Amino acid sequence: MRRAQRERVDCRHRQSLPGARSRAAFDAAAVGRPVSFSTKATYLGYHLSPAQKLATARARLAESESRVAPNLAPPLGDEQTTNDRFRNDVLPLLLSAASVSLVTGLLSLLDRQLALTIVPLAYLVPVIIAATQWGVWPATLAAIGGMAAADFYFFPPIYSFQIEDPREAIDLLLFLVVALVASNLADRLRRETEMLRRREREIQQLYAFSQRLAACFSISDLIGAIQNYLASALGPQAALFVAMADGRIELPQSGAVPAPVRDAVGTMVDTAKTPARSIVDQATRDLWLLRAVSSDTEVHGVVAINIGHGSCEAIDSKTQRVEAILEEVSLTLQRLDIGKAMEDARLRLQGEMLRDAFHGTISHELCSPLAAIRGSASVLEEVPQVKDDARARALVEAIAEETAELDGFIQNLLNATRVTAGGLTPRLEWADPKDLLNEAIRLRTRRLRAHRVETEFAEELPFVHVDSALIAEACGQLLENAAKYSPSGSTILAKARAEPGRIVLSISDQGVGITAVEQQQLGLRSFRSARHQTTIPGSGLGFWIASTFVQANGGTIAVSSPGQGQGTTVSISLPASRMTASELTALANE
């Protein structure tokens, strides 16, 4: 007969749920006797196992009636009091025992024969309830208690644990098996449901969090959002340490985070190198996760989260959760970075437009009048009346002088804007290093008047592949600096020598020299040493322009000075032709 019933069940499955057939069939086979129960569940049309479905329904009911809080709350803080232990461990056992008693009481009210037919089924109810509500151990207790009660109260001989009919013994054993299997299934379902619900809540929180993140337009918004989220989702067991402007991490003196963890955060100063670590708080044996909150470019803080001291699995799941949050955060940081980059680009563009406008203005509004003054003065010089009058001639010369001075300054500004506007594209050609230095000296003839300029060229210098005008200008700037920072009448030496694969142009003076501190700042735009700011006029652009021009040509620039007051040598090193001059001569004369 049972076989027949099972056949029927299979058949139904075949008709209604072909996909779930084998699983349901297996369940039915495993459940054995209470087939009718499982078939009822299958009628509901679920493809989960029947016992699981029932448990789900139960769970839903339970949820609507009351929040079964203790187990479902984010179990990140596992501090258990005696009260909690009673509620979590002992009470379920008591309750399942009570429910078995209740079923026994109800059954005893019924007609004996009737009661006997439904006994196994009736005792399954507390098992399922216990499994879905309190877990596998109360359910096991209910199963064993139910079996014992059925044997004691209902199977003859009554009020004895002995059984007359072996069939009834088998029934009881089958009941036990079914009850244990069902309780296991129901318990698993309960746990999965719980987990799903927790996930759902986590996802909701994450969603709310990401919504907040989407509304973040600055790093401080973001930090606020993280703090808010940590407080609501994880409680006091998490904290965010915000990095300050200088990259160090601000450490509060007190708070929920234990001192050793705070100290560990403090040591994560260079968080870019150690983006994550974990530390065990010895006092509570809790594991704390420390994670850097950072975008590609910057570290904004460190999150410390108490993972507790649960099993590996629990720690893993919590870690994953924390990582999910941080994933969101870092995405937002990237978005903010992009936003910032766009803003920067906009500002830069504006800057460039300003510079271009400045460039145009300078060349037109300043250079034209200057050209008129310079030209007029040069014509005046030739006028016979002026030529013959020493006073007038001196005045005209003064005009020419000052105009040239002004012109030099304007050319420097133009060069500087050329560099910063990114308009520096060297036009490379093979040039003779001697020509470069001579050109530089020629360009600065007037400014070098007070000094003796000597040149020293090595024999057979190979050529350099550079933009001649840029390098000549760079050397000119250096010559000008040399003249500016060395006493009148002293010698400025311009040298060109060959080194393997390169040419070194050097300009040495006998001037004020350079201190170590000044040397570090030298490359900066507009750097002028405090020593000379009041005594020697200048914009501080010279060296910067020179070094930028040299770098644009693939060269390097180096400054050396034996010390203050002992002169300075600036060397420009440039890539040189591999062919020596004599090899080239041979070729050129072919």
Next chain:
Amino acid sequence: MNKPANVVLLVEDEPKIRRFLRAGFELNSYYVLEAENAAEALKTATFSTPDLIILDLALPDLHGSEVLERLRSWSNVPIIILSVVSSEDEKVRLLHAGADDYVVKPFGMAELLARSEAALRRYFKTATENPVVVAGPLSVDLVNRTVSLNGNPTRLTRKEYRLLHILAMHVGLVVTHDQLLREIWSGNQRENIQYLRILVRKLRQKIEADPNQPRLLVTESGVGYRLQNRPEPAQQS
């Protein structure tokens, strides 16, 4: 001099610059015409046939390089370009487009006059004129192909002479690398500016008082070379 005055056309939109240019040229016995925009310049150049044109690049109606091209399509008149800061590329382009030379603002009148004279000399050179070019201590006889330095004959190799010859024909004016390479070398070596640099070095060894500080054969960075017709005296000792 009973030669008629040379006529110079000043094409420049800035009245103040025109004013000093006029004064400067008149002081040196030029007859001066003025044009303040490209249209006027082209008209004056057509109807008054000046001997020399000073052309500013920044004109209100047409870019100077365009004016240069139009003038060159029918005239060989010497043209000297005035420009505010211009790149070497642009200078070379203008020279190839037919400009005789350029002067970068701000400039002194003497510089412009020297260029003007050089350009005029080249323009008016005739077969009857003395074929000897003198540049400081150096003289180059273009017909007999001889070179002398301080009166002493100097022996040059074929290529060295070729280089000096081209520069002497344009004495006082800049000659671009391209032009020199094209006229001295042929075939695939034409592109190799290193050969030109070597040749210049060797020529300087022979004609310069101090080859390390050339006064006659000067380098125009990124553009070319120039044989100075009135070499500056050597800088301080």
